[in-house]
Amino acid sequence: MTTLWDTTGSAVVKALGAERRTHGAVASGLALTLVVVVGEGQVEEAEQAATRAAAEHPCRLILVVRRRPDAPESRLDAEVLIGGRLGPGEAVVLRMYGRLALHAESVVLPLLAPDAPVVTWWFGPPPRLIAHDPLGVLADRRVTDCSLADDPLAALRERAEDYAPGDTDLSWARATPWRALCAAAFDAGTSPARSATVTGAAGDPARELIAGWLRACLEVEVAGADSDSRGLSSIRVELEEGAVEVTAAGRSTAVLTRSGQPDRTMPLDERELGDLLAEELRRLDADETYARALAAATGSGDLSDRSGGRSHVWHDPTDSAEPDPALTTA
Amino acid sequence: MTNPLRSPGDRRLPRVPEPCALVVFGATGDLARKKLIPAVYDLANRGLLPAGFVLLGFARRDWGHGDFEQVARTAAQKGARTEFRESTWQRLSDSIKFLPGSFDDDAAFDTLAATLADLDATHGTMGNAAFYLSIPPAAFPVVLKQMQRTGMADNSECRAWRRVVVEKPFGHDLASSRELNDLVDDVFTAQDVFRIDHYLGKETVQNLMALRFANTLFEPIWNSHHVDSVQITMAEDVGIGTRAAFYEETGAARDVLQNHLLQLLALTAMEEPVGFDAESLRTEKRKVLGALKPPVDLAAHAVRGQYDQGWLAGERVQAYRAEEGVAADSRTETYAAVRLEIETRRWAGVPFYLRTGKRLPRRVTEIAVVFRKAPHLPFAKTDTEELGANQLVVRVQPDEGVTLRFGSKVPGTVMEVRDVAMDFQYGEAFTEASPEAYERLLLDVLLGDASLFPRNEEVEQSWRVIDPIEQFWAEEGEPELYRAGEWGPKGADTMLAREGRCWRRP
Numbered sequence: 076m077t078t079l080w081d082t083t084g085s086a087v088v089k090a091l092g093a094e095r096r097t098h099g100a101v102a103s104g105l106a107l108t109l110v111v112v113v114g115e116g117q118v119e120e121a122e123q124a125a126t127r128a129a130a131e132h133p134c135r136l137i138l139v140v141r142r143r144p145d146a147p148e149s150r151l152d153a154e155v156l157i158g159g160r161l162g163p164g165e166a167v168v169l170r171m172y173g174r175l176a177l178h179a180e181s182v183v184l185p186l187l188a189p190d191a192p193v194v195t196w197w198f199g200p201p202p203r204l205i206a207h208d209p210l211g212v213l214a215d216r217r218v219t220d221c222s223l224a225d226d227p228l229a230a231l232r233e234r235a236e237d238y239a240p241g242d243t244d245l246s247w248a249r250a251t252p253w254r255a256l257c258a259a260a261f262d263a264g265t266s267p268a269r270s271a272t273v274t275g276a277a278g279d280p281a282r283e284l285i286a287g288w289l290r291a292c293l294e295v296e297v298a299g300a301d302s303d304s305r306g307l308s309s310i311r312v313e314l315e316e317g318a319v320e321v322t323a324a325g326r327s328t329a330v331l332t333r334s335g336q337p338d339r340t341m342p343l344d345e346r347e348l349g350d351l352l353a354e355e356l357r358r359l360d361a362d363e364t365y366a367r368a369l370a371a372a373t374g375s376g377d378l379s380d381r382s383g384g385r386s387h388v389w390h391d392p393t394d395s396a397e398p399d400p401a402l403t404t405a
Numbered sequence: 406m407t408n409p410l411r412s413p414g415d416r417r418l419p420r421v422p423e424p425c426a427l428v429v430f431g432a433t434g435d436l437a438r439k440k441l442i443p444a445v446y447d448l449a450n451r452g453l454l455p456a457g458f459v460l461l462g463f464a465r466r467d468w469g470h471g472d473f474e475q476v477a478r479t480a481a482q483k484g485a486r487t488e489f490r491e492s493t494w495q496r497l498s499d500s501i502k503f504l505p506g507s508f509d510d511d512a513a514f515d516t517l518a519a520t521l522a523d524l525d526a527t528h529g530t531m532g533n534a535a536f537y538l539s540i541p542p543a544a545f546p547v548v549l550k551q552m553q554r555t556g557m558a559d560n561s562e563c564r565a566w567r568r569v570v571v572e573k574p575f576g577h578d579l580a581s582s583r584e585l586n587d588l589v590d591d592v593f594t595a596q597d598v599f600r601i602d603h604y605l606g607k608e609t610v611q612n613l614m615a616l617r618f619a620n621t622l623f624e625p626i627w628n629s630h631h632v633d634s635v636q637i638t639m640a641e642d643v644g645i646g647t648r649a650a651f652y653e654e655t656g657a658a659r660d661v662l663q664n665h666l667l668q669l670l671a672l673t674a675m676e677e678p679v680g681f682d683a684e685s686l687r688t689e690k691r692k693v694l695g696a697l698k699p700p701v702d703l704a705a706h707a708v709r710g711q712y713d714q715g716w717l718a719g720e721r722v723q724a725y726r727a728e729e730g731v732a733a734d735s736r737t738e739t740y741a742a743v744r745l746e747i748e749t750r751r752w753a754g755v756p757f758y759l760r761t762g763k764r765l766p767r768r769v770t771e772i773a774v775v776f777r778k779a780p781h782l783p784f785a786k787t788d789t790e791e792l793g794a795n796q797l798v799v800r801v802q803p804d805e806g807v808t809l810r811f812g813s814k815v816p817g818t819v820m821e822v823r824d825v826a827m828d829f830q831y832g833e834a835f836t837e838a839s840p841e842a843y844e845r846l847l848l849d850v851l852l853g854d855a856s857l858f859p860r861n862e863e864v865e866q867s868w869r870v871i872d873p874i875e876q877f878w879a880e881e882g883e884p885e886l887y888r889a890g891e892w893g894p895k896g897a898d899t900m901l902a903r904e905g906r907c908w909r910r911p
Contacts, residue, residue: 248417251417251418252452254417254418255418255419255421255452257410258408258410258411258418258421259421259455259456260456261408261409261410261411262408262411262421262423262455262456263423263424263456263457263529263531289410292409292410292412293409293410326492327492328492328496331456333529336457336529337526337527337528337529339456339457339529340496340499341452341496342449342450342452342492342493342496344452354417357417358416358417362417363414363415364412364414364415364417
């Protein structure tokens with residue numbers, strides 16, 4: 076491990092090169108670079124999740140902590156680790172003070188693994204506009220988490236307005252096990268659906284996304300119902316004949332009920348943050364199903380014809396009446 | 406009817422088979438305990454089994470469901486790749502059933518047929534079933550005839566799909582494999598027969614197709630203009646263990662060469678399939694196996710060996726003939742190497758060297774494509790003395806990956822060119838833990854995807870190549886002895902040396 080205080084971007088690049096040589100990782104394969112935008116308080120949690128995901132997808136991990144954009148002096152502190160506490164791959168933790176925090180890309184760009192895809196993950200409230208954050212503009216895939224916003228449903232609507240192919244949200248990854256069970260229930264062949272109800276915690280973006288997904292696929296009315304569970308509690312689809320229901324039952328199981336068939340207990344794992352992130356890294360192409368679900372959940376028009384690229388929109392949180400939460404997390 | 410909730414673009418949702426039962430004949434055997442049951446558990450743990458699923462064991466034991474569940478539980482705990490979780494097992498254990506019976510017992514098969522029908526009502530299997538024949542080949546005819554008699558193999562009669570999985574050996578020569586194929590195809594429809602060659606379930610073998618057909622870099626040089634020779638090796642460091650009875654009858658050529666090595670050869674040498682569906686893939690493999698020419702000069706191009714006593718990995722090991730259950734004058738080969746040619750425009754004149762053996766220094770399977778040397782080197786002769794031929798090596802196991810070997814200048818003031826290796830390690834670029842071969846193949850059977858299973862014509866074509874070699878060996882003397890712990894008999898080295906080549910040390 077190399078720790079650099081009050082340093083420059085080029086010194087970090089050099090330190091990374093030196094660490095690689097001492098660890099004999101000169102020609103090791105890297106599938107991608109994962110950039111994590113995180114506040115100082117969540118660094119440890121983000122490190123754990125990213126390490127777990129990196130164990131499945133060897134990557135160069137770059138954690139960017141933006142500290143006090145209003146600090147009078149710009150400063151960069153860095154840690155370079157290879158094969159250390161941040162898993163088998165390479166990791167760089169960057170702490171940026173002062174105005175440098177608004178120009179984080181100047182340090183990050185030379186550290187990206189050559190010609191490998193870049194994924195940026197905001198571990199905190201999602202940006203109101205991804206174009207505000209240069210670290211989002213340079214990424215091939217952008218992972219937000221609406222459930223961390225002050226108003227998750229408003230954040231979800233912002234994601235739909237701002238959507239470009241390559242955006243995804245961890246709420247969508249949280250919905251995957253539920254969607255898998257729902258799809259499995261329909262595998263046996265059913266009569267056409269009439270309506271559906273998704274029950275879960277009020278304001279849970281995953282609930283809205285599942286409802287959107289069902290609306291888009293089944294072309295029926297989907298209602299939401301509140302429950303006092305922490306996440307989702309059930310999905311029920313009324314059919315022309317009978318009904319199909321998936322209900323959470325205790326820890327890591329769900330019961331699949333179909334009229335005319337015996338109830339089945341199925342696995343429904345509670346997944347850790349790292350597993351959700353790993354799922355996001357598994358495919359790096361645009362997720363069309365997410366786009367359809369997001370459009371249906373927020374009542375936006377067709378999102379699939381949005382163009383891919385973004386250009387940076389200058390945004391200074393220190394003199395803005397409404398600072399973008401992603402740039403002020405620290 | 407298609408499922409409205411599934412779409413090809415939605416790649417987060419796992420591929421889950423339709424509701425079905427998996428019936429394992431010989432459920433108390435080694436294969437079932439070491440591979441099949443752990444694979445079923447792993448699939449369940451990864452959420453890849455359908456809602457209506459039953460694992461039904463069938464064997465000649467006086468057992469109840471509970472006894473089998475206990476055995477299965479121990480097997481899963483020992484053999485599973487993923488973490489053993491009590492909750493997963495609890496769910497799975499409701500779906501584990503056992504039926505006692507011997508293969509000639511009509512009543513037991515009637516019960517089995519009735520049980521399969523009942524399982525739809527109790528477990529929602531929709532009548533679908535896959536039968537896994539984890540039994541000695543000698544028992545195949547009896548079991549298949551029983552299935553035919555009870556009608557449980559008939560898709561239309563059951564109004565559901567019925568599939569069968571057959572393990573190698575698929576016969577012991579061309580005639581016997583034809584007989585077996587006729588029998589199986591008579592009972593099941595040809596598309597419902599899955600012949601398992603577990604090598605094809607390995608991630609790296611499938612990657613061979615990605616390497617060849619998804620890149621522009623390799624296909625243009627994948628022919629006799631650029632390729633000097635191809636070496637395919639499957640080495641094992643273990644002996645025959647407790648399989649003496651089986652091995653004495655079989656030998657290395659029938660056990661490994663006929664199936665695994667020829668399948669690897671087919672995937673290496675085949676033309677580009679028009680699509681990646683089962684039909685196109687098997688057609689291309691069938692074509693290249695059909696173009697294989699058995700060696701004309703068998704004495705020079707087929708070498709067999711048998712391990713003698715020696716030292717391996719720091720331990721003393723006994724000779725093959727001293728193993729328990731092996732005849733003191735056994736002529737069974739534990740090592741086989743052959744030189745084959747493919748009579749196509751792409752491969753004419755390129756020798757394919759295949760070798761397999763037991764008690765070799767280490768366990769390794771790899772495909773090495775050796776390229777021709779540069780026709781002219783503008784360097785002084787001394788500069789390139791240590792430069793060998795370029796090689797592309799696909800490591801099937803262990804350390805799954807690809808190595809490219811090429812010449813590079815040694816740093817310094819003189820021009821000296823030496824071989825270097827560029828390495829791609831599977832585990833470095835993607836560590837999404839590769840599923841076990843059986844896990845993958847079992848899932849494919851339940852999904853009905855036959856791409857990774859050889860078709861009967863492929864099996865027959867393989868025997869066509871192996872039969873003359875076996876006949877020649879049967880008439881001619883004894884296998885050459887090699888010391889346990891060395892890379893095979895001298896004869897194998899001579900076979901390549903005669904043509905100015907040498908085996909790669911894997």
